[in-house]
Amino acid sequence: MRNILNDFHFVPDGATTLVDALCRFIKEEITFGRIAGGEKLPTIGEICKETGLTFAQARRVTECLAREGYACSRPHVGTVVLSRKGNVLRGRVLFILPDIDMGRYHPSQVIDTLSRRLTASGYAFSVATFSLDAADSLAVLKSELLRATDLVIAARATPQVQKVLAESGVDHFFLYGDKLESNDRPWIRISIEDALAQFADHCLRAGVKHVAQVRNERADTLDAQPALAERGIDSSWMTISCSKEGWGRFDGIVHCGYEAFATVSRASIPELLLFWDGFFTQGATMAFLARGIKIPEDVKIVTFSNAGIVPVYIKPFTRIEINPVEAGEKVADFALAILTRGRIPRPPQIKPRYVIGETFPF
Secondary structure, X not given: OOOHHHHOOOOOOOOOOXXXXXXXXXXXXXXOOOOOOOOEOOOHHHHHHHHOOOHXXXXXXXXXXXXOOOEEEEOOOEEEXXXXXXXXXXXXXXXXXXXXXXXXXXXXXXXXXXXXHHHHOOEEEEEEEEOOOOOOOOHHHHHHHHOOOOEEEEEOOOHHXXXXXXXXXXXXXXXXXXXXXXXXXXXXXXXXXXXXXXXXXXXXHHOOOEEEEXXXXXXXXXXXXXXXXXXXXXXXXXXXOOEOOEOOHHHHHXXXXXXXXXXXXXXXXXXXXXXXXXXXXHHHHHHHHHOOOOOOOOOEEEEEOOOOOOOEEOEEOEEEEOOHHHHHHHHHHHHHHHHHHOOOOXXXXXXXXXXXXXXXXX
């Protein structure tokens, strides 16, 4: 029997675990027909010996394959590949996103949902990243597009990425982000009006008179001002400067969050801060706690939670939150409709919800 582990090569990228990489590799081997139905997979002991995984980690690989319908465990035999019932590989879907988003809570959940849905439907599913730096050559993305690809799903695509996709001729659509005037490709957008109305109503009930929105100087930002103004609540902007390198975890949390709010005088801290970047929220919260500024007694905080922050951090945030699994299901439905029907249906809307947590409880 061919040892499939000889063909497995893991290149650490800081985001994908060895368990996930091995599970994806075996699924692709089965999907492409390089492992036939009824063939026995390596034992947990063999996986441990060949890859360095622990017993528990190797067992997670076999459990993943069983859960997603690729293999099953048979007494006295081992883990055996299930028949694909005559299904052949139907195509390849590529999901691309900024490198700073890889490994974040929201994108990871969306990717997991897409991988499950698309591979179950017979499509190979791959992920590639690009840099938000305008000087990036996008060599990796261009290389990926040279492979046979039926559909590309692009998250937060820059104008440069949009241009590369348009020139490639590969069918594609966009998730979130901003659309070029000349681009006729479909976009799945965030419809945040309901969540903003709920937020503004909450402020009105709590007697909030003024809201300061914190934004990135280089980002096109969502705006709660119209909803607040309808309810007679004033609002203003606090613009945070980013370094030339961008606003990833370190820059966002330390420079744009912690350092930006470590020196703000207590008297000038607004009654309520609405952060449109989760990294800024993390850094600012740490700065407040380090200075003895209490939340929500001294300052109330609301955040757009899926811009880099998990729903609970130190204490549960009041947040505008996109359910990543629901979003992933909608994106998968849309992708499969394009792939199977050969036409582009109307893109769905992703609607965040407004969730009240301890940082603005009343």
